[in-house]
Amino acid sequence: MLCVFWLQKLTNNFSNSRPDAVIPRCLGSITSALSCQMRVFVAVVMVVSTEVDGDRRRHYTACWINTRSRPARHNIRARIAANVSDKALPIRGVQVSSAKINGIDLHYQRYGEGDAIVFAHGAGGNLLSWWQQIPFFSQRYQCITFDHRGFGHSLDVPEGPGAASFVDDLRGLLDHLDIESAHLVAQSMGGRTMLGFAVKYPHRVRSLVMADTVGGMNVPAVVAEQHNWAATHTASGEIGFRAVSPLFVQRNPNLANLYLQISRTNPPRHMPPDGLPAGPGTDELKNLNIPALFFVGEDDQISPPQVIAAGAKAIPGSKLLRVPEAGHSVYFEKPDIFNFEVLRFIESAEKSA
Template identity: 35%
Template structure:
């Protein structure tokens, strides 16, 4: 008979001013928290939690407005995300944390790390620059960003016409149809959430400059997919070289969701990065 024992898992709801914030805690060890993107929720991290829970206390949550967290009557403001994370970390009594944010989740994780740098051992930004202004982070002065943006908008429109979710992309949908179906299903769990309004809020709050992060010494890994049509992958390296403790990795056969479509490679990169932090 097998002696395997699944990692411990608990489910909770934290009372916040908007309502209840849903979270799950799996495993044991140093704290590792995950913040999902616009098309996700806590379930987005199923491949990461299963991998890391034997060695880390994994915390996955659903941002306010994303089921099973409570909806927000007048819409979601991403400026509230870092405060929700801070309350959750305090509620769980975590003294130091490692943070992983995908796309929209980068707003949450970067802002928390900037506000509490002494509590963050490591930060992973996947397919995101968080609250940094994207075009302003382009070393070409915006030329490369503008060229990339025009091409990506056309590719997104062509994909949507064929039922392809931009966060997966054409190649991922073709290679991994089951993952594409699962991604779309998780995305649809958000129900009536106005994601276009939320996208506008994300753009409004992405105003930080690289110059403003010149003293930011939290070890930071930026991961991007070379086929991404939502986040310009070349910005990962550009931003990493501008940070005091930054590094970047580009996954060639991945789009906007490398954690989802190339989980083994993503987990390997995060594993190695976390192992280098003490």
């Protein structure tokens, strides 16, 4: 017997609730409704908050899930992305290599075929960080991951330029791979690479995803929010501990430990005495005509929502997604939501190009 639950009335009843309250209430209603042994198709609704040019609104991320009666809530959540199947997704066309770029051996991996998506990791990771994205996106796209200079297997030269060379390193990698243009996906520190590249080479960027990062923007509103946050919050401990939310650690101790161990595979590095170079300023960003999507976890303790919101406003037409129950690593903590929303954004950017 086939049952279809139409949840429009349910979601309307919860329309004035916080997103993090709606999700468990929706799932609870679905669970209680499934009282007999049968296979059903259920429309599950995830609620995320969206901002476009400062106008905040919520939208419902819906997908159909094939399940059985009385499913555990975590089983539904684990399959929330529309394209996730019951079977493990194969990884297509794997190429592991390195290229001589700007005086170093830049380590990279390439998967799949088609239009290119390039993923830039944060300071707490390396190319291993994208293990939950590559099987998903490589089904339809050519996916490039790489170790930033000074991370993973991409060792910097003694007294090398470090982060100051990130943008030029990315350009060299794309040239080496004969990729003229690509969709760029950045996490945290990787935002400096991707935003800097987008400003310098906008004709080579098809879309830009900035996850928990403002890419070092030298914008007064962003800098002010960062200073306000730093004045009232003290950072302590290595980044592997701070980059995920306490709730994620409590619910997923094994994955939290994996995040930490990936971070610890990086070689020792030292912060430049003058700090990281400043990123693009207001004038450079206001003329950036590239589809841009910002993510922020509502529990982010490194780049909090108010900082990311200020950064999103600096790029005209950009969108901001606030994800409940996530910290500084939405891509790692909530991969199903992240993958689904990034895919939808990229598809929209391709249609409007």
